[in-house]
Amino acid sequence: MRALLAFVVLFLVGCGSDRTVIGDTMPTPLTKTAGDPARGEALFITREQGHCILCHRVTGLSAEFQGNLGPTLDGVADRLSPAQLRLRIVDYDAVVPGATMPSYFRTQGLTQVGQNHAGQTVLSAQDIEDIIAYLTALKTTTPMGGEMQ
Numbered sequence: 001m002r003a004l005l006a007f008v009v010l011f012l013v014g015c016g017s018d019r020t021v022i023g024d025t026m027p028t029p030l031t032k033t034a035g036d037p038a039r040g041e042a043l044f045i046t047r048e049q050g051h052c053i054l055c056h057r058v059t060g061l062s063a064e065f066q067g068n069l070g071p072t073l074d075g076v077a078d079r080l081s082p083a084q085l086r087l088r089i090v091d092y093d094a095v096v097p098g099a100t101m102p103s104y105f106r107t108q109g110l111t112q113v114g115q116n117h118a119g120q121t122v123l124s125a126q127d128i129e130d131i132i133a134y135l136t137a138l139k140t141t142t143p144m145g146g147e148m149q
């Protein structure tokens, strides 16, 4: 019983700050608040924060200019789980060393950071969970099996 209690306490303490990487995934959400896909979509588009749109396209997204330096993210949820998406946004360098894709939640080992931004992450933990919630909805097929428009 005591062992079980210790496990539960450890688990709760671990939640929220556990950045364990397993393979190419980061399984634990960065925050306790579930991601908000609508806010995630807005962050994805804004050039001030996410800049995702600078390099990625998503069909049907209302944004004027969409870049193509990175792969299109249409149907990305068919290819990647939320845990895989999380590690790629937090620190793509951990998946592919030298990746072009910026690391959005890393403060160590960055070289081109202005002094004002040293020690800061590009996006907040909640920003990242919101973006994951948005990307997780980008499936080419609906649960009923029909094609999404």
Ligand code: HEC
Binding pocket: 044, 050, 051, 052, 053, 054, 055, 056, 069, 070, 071, 073, 076, 079, 080, 085, 088, 089, 092, 096, 099, 100, 101, 102, 104, 131
């Ligand atoms: C400077 C360009 C650039 C920006 C900005 C950028 N990405 Fe990327 N992204 C890439 C590139 C390039 C890749 C392919 C991997 C690589 O070589 O870096 C990639 C890969 C990815 C992948 C994996 C796609 C797949 O099919 O495997 C995801 C998911 C992703 N980016 C999400 C995002 C999100 C979310 C943002 C904004 C928070 C973002 N990216 C901003 C360039 C960018």
